Amino acid sequence: MLCQKCKKARAEIKLPYLGLRLCRGCFCKLIEKRVKKEIRSKKLINEKEKILLLDNNSKEAKISEHIIRAAYNNRVDLLKVKVNALKIGHLSEKTKEIIKKNKIKQVIIPWNLDDEIIYFTENLFNKGDFKFLSHFTQDKIFYIKLLRNVLESECLLFANCRKFKFKDKPEKDRQKKVIKNMLDKIDKKHSETKFSLLKSIDSLNNTIKIN
Numbered sequence: 001m002l003c004q005k006c007k008k009a010r011a012e013i014k015l016p017y018l019g020l021r022l023c024r025g026c027f028c029k030l031i032e033k034r035v036k037k038e039i040r041s042k043k044l045i046n047e048k049e050k051i052l053l054l055d056n057n058s059k060e061a062k063i064s065e066h067i068i069r070a071a072y073n074n075r076v077d078l079l080k081v082k083v084n085a086l087k088i089g090h091l092s093e094k095t096k097e098i099i100k101k102n103k104i105k106q107v108i109i110p111w112n113l114d115d116e117i118i119y120f121t122e123n124l125f126n127k128g129d130f131k132f133l134s135h136f137t138q139d140k141i142f143y144i145k146l147l148r149n150v151l152e153s154e155c156l157l158f159a160n161c162r163k164f165k166f167k168d169k170p171e172k173d174r175q176k177k178v179i180k181n182m183l184d185k186i187d188k189k190h191s192e193t194k195f196s197l198l199k200s201i202d203s204l205n206n207t208i209k210i211n
Contacts, residue, residue, distance in 0.1 A: 005030075013157060016191035024161040031150055031158050035067050044135060044144050046106060047076050052099060053108045055080045059159035059166040060110035064146045066162065068108070079104070086110065088119065089132045104141065111145040113194055114152040114180065120201050121179045133205045151194060 001021055003011045009023030022030065039045055051068065055061045068078055081098050088109065091099070098104070116133070123130055135144050147155060159166055171177050187193045 017195060028158055028161050031154060032067055032070065034149060035146060036071050038149055039071065039146075042135065044142075044146070045072075045076070047072060049105050050077045050079060050102055051106050051108060052095075052102070052104045053078060053080045054083045054086065054095070054110060056083045056086050056110055056169075057167050058086075058110050059155050059164060059168060060112055060147050062164040062166050063150075063155055063158055063162075064108050064110055066164070067146065089138065099141065106142045106144060108144045108146050110147070112147045112150055112152045112155050113198055114183070116145065116148050116201065117183060117194060117197050118176055118179050120197075121183075122175060125175070130205065133201065149195075149198065 001011045003009050003023035003026050004020050005022055005026040009025060011021035011023055013022050013024065013027045014020075015022065015027075045051065045068070053061065053065055053068075055065075065078065065080070068076060079098070079102060081095050083092065083095065086109070088111070099107070120130065120133060132138075132143075134148070135142065137143070150158075171180065183194065183197075
C-alpha cells in the first residue's frame with residue numbers, strides 16, 4: 001500500500017487516530033509540523049535567548065534537539081546538560097550552576113504526551129497540586145515540554161525512522177507502571193483516548209489558573 005500523503009513511498013506506519021497509513025518520511029514531517037505549530041501558537045521559544053536542553057539520552061531528548069535545530073536552522077543558541085534522572089520541577093546543583101552561568105531563561109524537558117497524562121493521573125490519585133502541568137515557569141525560568149502533544153509510541157517511531165541512538169531507562173515506579181498499562185489498554189480500543197485526555201487536562205489547567 002502506498003503512503004496516503006505523498007502517494008509514492010510504501011506506507012509503513014499506521015496512525016489509527018487519524019485513519020492514515022504513511023511512509024516514514026511523511027510521518028516524520030507530520031510530527032515535526034505538529035511540534036512546530038505548538039511552538040508558534042504558544043510562543044514557546046525566544047530565539048534571542050539561550051536554550052538549555054535536559055539531555056537524559058532518551059528518544060525525547062534526541063527528537064527535541066533535532067526539531068529545534070531544524071525549526072530554527074541552527075540559529076538558536078542551544079546548550080545541553082546531561083542528566084541521569086529526570087524529576088520534573090527538580091534540578092541538580094550542576095544544572096543550576098549551568099543555568100546561572102549562562103543566564104538561561106528557557107529549558108526544554110524531554111517529555112511526551114504519555115508523560116503528561118501519567119503525571120496528571122498520578123497527582124490526581126495522590127491529591128497533588130498540578131503546578132508542573134503543561135509548560136510552566138519556575139524561579140523565572142520557562143520550562144518547555146516540546147513533545148507534549150506527541151505520543152510515546154510516535155516518539156519511538158520517529159527516533160527509529162531518523163536512526164537516533166538513545167537509551168530509555170525502564171520505569172521503576174510501580175504506580176506509574178500501573179497507570180501507563182491502564183492507559184495503553186484503553187488506547188488500543190479507542191485510539192484517540194490520550195489526545196482527548198490531554199485536551200481535558202488543558203481545560204482543567206486553564207480553570208485552575210483562572211481560579
